[in-house]
Amino acid sequence: MSLWKHHDFRWLWLGQSASQLASFAGQVTVPLVAVTSLGAGAAQLGILRAVQGLPILLFSLAVGVLVDRLRSRTVLVAADLGRAVVLASVPLGLGLGLPFLYVVGFTVGLFTVCFDVAYMASLPQLVERNQLAQGNSMLETTRSAAQICGPAFGGGLVSLLGAPIAVVAGAVLYAFSSLSVSRIRNRVSTPVAQSGVLRQIGEGLRVVVRDASLRAIAAATCAYQFSFTALTTVYLLFLTRTLDLPGAVVGLVMASFGPGVLIGSLLSAWLPRRFGYGRVVVYAALVSDLVMLITSTLHGPGPITVAALIAINILYGALSQSVDVAVVAIRQLVTPLPVQGRVVATINFLGLGLTPLGALLGGAAAGVFGVRTALLVATAGLFLSPLCLTRLSRSLVGRV
CATH class of the missing domain: 1.20.1250.20 (MFS general substrate transporter like domains)
Structure with missing residues (x-):
């Protein structure tokens, strides 16, 4: 069966597509908020990049435990809903200055770690073993297209709407992704012994x-x-x-x-x-x-x-x-x-x-x-x- 006819995979693919487009667009829109609205220089942009990547080192292993304990769909929905809420708050919080944007970058980075681990772990639960190559190819094709188009899309939004509103457009995409992934019907979850986090790591x-x-x-x-x-x-x-x-x-x-x-x-x-x-x-x-x-x-x-x-x-x-x-x-x-x-x-x-x-x-x-x-x-x-x-x-x- 073609994966285009697979109900759960179609919703995963649609949600992941919107999420990846928002993620790569955000690589342009969020830094431009720092530069155009808050007057950030090179050093401040470096700090913003650092805090966005820090959750990978701090939380990846713990997130792996979380994904195995919960249904992947639950983590995917929560992660993109979280990114949507955080980014939607940007225009309201600009008066707090660059420290606020650092918190936004760190929090979005944390939710990104959750989404990335969960969507890579979810595919084997949704499709047959002989469909994994096709499924990964389709997901990575979308990700590659988003990597090419996302920055241009983000830059275009900034030109049309201004950086703060462009960030909110990314929040809309994340909300759409969360809604799409929530349509996945598969309720299979593999039971995991609820031992301590460090033990499971x-x-x-x-x-x-x-x-x-x-x-x-x-x-x-x-x-x-x-x-x-x-x-x-x-x-x-x-x-x-x-x-x-x-x-x-x-x-x-x-x-x-x-x-x-x-x-x-x-x-x-x-x-x-x-x-x-x-x-x-x-x-x-x-x-x-x-x-x-x-x-x-x-x-x-x-x-x-x-x-x-x-x-x-x-x-x-x-x-x-x-x-x-x-x-x-x-x-x-x-x-x-x-x-x-x-x-x-x-x-x-x-x-x-x-x-x-x-x-x-x-x-x-x-x-x-x-x-x-x-x-x-x-x-x-x-x-x-x-x-x-x-x-x-x-x-x-x-x-x-």
């Missing part, structure tokens, strides 16, 4: 450590997030200082990742059926890293260099997104239903927890060894991920 960690496939996924995620964060930190310096590209061209080059990610999402259901999960995750990751390695060999701001950068980014985006969606499907297939939330949260926590260190070391390497060398080293670090995925491919024999 430990159970999630042990599941990841003891399962060969999940252990390989966690290792690959850590290697990728650390190296990719270091790479993106150096990448902007490479484009602006080493290649001496003007700002408009830098924006065009950075935007070219988006179409690649969208292509990868569209292909991600077909590739595992054609080649198998093991081959897709290993070879697509390896080829994408080899393609990115070409970047450090480019010189000068000429049109050939710009065309090469765009081609590299599109191809890298397509291949890396195919790997990401396949890895998510594998994780859902091999994880027992009672610990889906905790496994998602554990892997997210481990992977994203290394991103600040990757950013710091990437910047430090550029200062000590030069931008081009640092970019080459960071790109070489990406090859640790397909190495870990090779072990994942071996562990999948007889499992998926």
Whole structure:
């Protein structure tokens, strides 16, 4: 059965689509409130970005326990309803200044952690095992489209309505998402022993450590997030200082990742059926890293260099997104239903927890060894991920 005919999946997809559009639009609208309405400078914007991301490190593991204890639908509805209420309060609270906006950013970040863990854990409860690849492909296609269109949508709303009212438009989308997800009929919930939170967090960690496939996924995620964060930190310096590209061209080059990610999402259901999960995750990751390695060999701001950068980014985006969606499907297939939330949260926590260190070391390497060398080293670090995925491919024999 096509998932377009699946009642519960259609409502999950519709809610997730609205939620992702609001989330990526909010990456523009909320900072613009800080700048245009509250006079924030670079330091204040940095603080706002930091407090928005802080809940990932502070609460991911506890949220995994919450998702496993409750129905995923309940968490999804509450998370987006919470984001809607918080963002709707922005025009009323501007008189409180930047501290109020920091609280808004932190609270929205917390609800975002809840929604992201819950929607990734909910799919295996709603669809059959053989539908997971298609379901993940559809959800990630929507997310990729929102990633491309969301910032432009947010910027357009700011131009038409002003930043504070544009934020309220995001609240409307979150409210619509909450209403859509509430239409899911599935009432299946896997009973979880109501032991202490720390004990249940430990159970999630042990599941990841003891399962060969999940252990390989966690290792690959850590290697990728650390190296990719270091790479993106150096990448902007490479484009602006080493290649001496003007700002408009830098924006065009950075935007070219988006179409690649969208292509990868569209292909991600077909590739595992054609080649198998093991081959897709290993070879697509390896080829994408080899393609990115070409970047450090480019010189000068000429049109050939710009065309090469765009081609590299599109191809890298397509291949890396195919790997990401396949890895998510594998994780859902091999994880027992009672610990889906905790496994998602554990892997997210481990992977994203290394991103600040990757950013710091990437910047430090550029200062000590030069931008081009640092970019080459960071790109070489990406090859640790397909190495870990090779072990994942071996562990999948007889499992998926």
